[in-house]
Amino acid sequence: MTPRVVDIEVLPKPFHYGEESRGLYGSLVTQLFQLAKRITYCDGRATSVPVELQLNQICNLVHISFDIELEPNPFVLLAQRSSLTLQSLSIGPNSYVGLEGIIQETEGNYVAYPRLHMLKLFEMHRSDSGDLPTCPGVVPFPSLRHLHMDICHPFGDDTIFRGNTATLEYLKIELDYRSYHVFSEYDVFTPVSHPKLQCVDITFFGDGARGPDLDAADYLEYVLNIGSQATVRTINGHMDDNELALALYLFEDFACIRVLSLPGLCWLEFVDVIELIKSLPLLSDLTTSPTQLKLLPEDVTVDEFPEFMITVFAGLNDQFRCWSFMQTGVGNEVVRSVLLLALVCPNFSYAVPLPAERKEFMKLMEETIATDYFQEYTPSLRRLLFDGWNGKQD
Known part of the structure; x- marks a missing residue:
């Protein structure tokens, strides 16, 4: 008898044995899935599931x-049956x-997920040409609190964001000019929307990805205004570092930020870092990639060093x-x-370098x-050095 389980994670390996063993494996996985409330199945680029793995009797998963x-993907139907x-x-x-x-x-009826x-x-299929799909009227995720999209917005309307402006707390998205136009047209992000949003992670594409009809300053201002009340950002x-750095420490609505990560900024000078810290009165944690960090002007001597410190800081x-x-190669x-x-x-x-750089x-x-x-x-x-920096390993 199969024991009672709650969580099942299956990471299939290539089969190098007979059809009988393959069927036994599929039968075992099917039984476990039938008893579980939480399932994970990661088979990468497989072309078929095990022959005996049947999901059509499974439903009501968490x-x-x-x-x-x-x-077609059988897990899509499984999600719909558990909606x-x-x-x-x-x-x-x-x-x-x-x-x-x-x-x-497949019949055209919409499915809502009221408890999701x-x-x-993660990198879902999204058409890079032609019109993006729209789902007018449907409110699929009314209770959504955590939205993580390692893709640009996959819809031509506000489908994902309908009904959850009062619940969303965490947002990770990628933004290009197509997403920008959709969000702007449907007023997805406004100064009063998403009042509970506390953590925002945005990767935005500039230059060619902005499109010819989008002003760089307007685009950047829009990016910074998304969840401007968030304390973790x-x-x-993917645009000019100086342009972004200047916008960051001039943007008054960022006064509430406590944790800020800027992984794409590689050309920050030390004075830029200082200006960021000065302009963010509550900032406690900063992450950067300063590969070309310049500390002191060449004409600052040891004797002038104390006065320089007073002025800069x-x-x-x-x-x-x-x-x-x-970044790798943290230098002097x-x-x-x-x-x-x-x-x-x-x-x-x-001060926390990458693990490989610590020594x-x-x-x-x-x-x-x-x-x-x-x-x-x-x-x-x-x-x-020994009491503080040695104590923080992550």
Whole structure:
């Protein structure tokens, strides 16, 4: 007798044995799925499910996650049969299915998911030419709290966002000029929409992806206004770094940000980082990729160093505590910048490089603390080096 289970995760491997064993495997998986409330099936680019795996008797699941290349996809029908109970749905990058297939039956009837709280879409099929699909009138996800889309908006209207403006708390999306025009036309994001949105992660495409009729400044302003009240933000912009950096520390509505990640900004100078911290009074955690970070003007000497610090750091907020780096090859300028922040920010405690960079980073920290610029502050910097930065591993 199959034991009672709640969660089942199946990661099939290529079969190298007879048809009898293959059928036994399929029968076992089918029985487990029939007893489970939460199932995950990831088979990548498989062309068929095991011959004995039958899903048509399964329904009323709470969680479904699938990643399998099949047409038609049996997990789509499984999601529809579980529409009244489903709370979490994740569709993998190899699942050749558009979201309209999830919310519309083959007969044309629409399907709503009244209890769905989390929806994750990874590189779903989306037409890059022609008109995007629309689903007028349907409200498929009225209780959605967590929306994660590693794709640009797959609809030509506001289908996904209907009915959940009062519930959405987390949003991860990609934005191009087609998405921008859809969101603008349907007023998806306004200053008063989505009042509970606290975490926003946007990857937006500039330059050629903006389209000829879209002004860069208007586009950037729209991006920054999406969930402007959110306290945790990731902004990954494929456009001019200086343009984005300037917009960020001039954008007054960002005063509530506590955690900010800018993985796409590679050419930030140290003064840009400082201006960001100054302009965001509540900022405590910052993530950047400063591959070309320039610390001091060439004419600043050791004797002039204290006065330079006073000038640059005047008005710096006292909330800042953690600076993380997403690039490889963290060099001397980054290390010196970290030490400067440690001296002027009373709560700055963590500098977090990538795991592979930690050993070299700590070595550079030791060497830099011993230089003329920082010799006077060696005791306090050493204490932070070992008590603070060693303590944050992620």
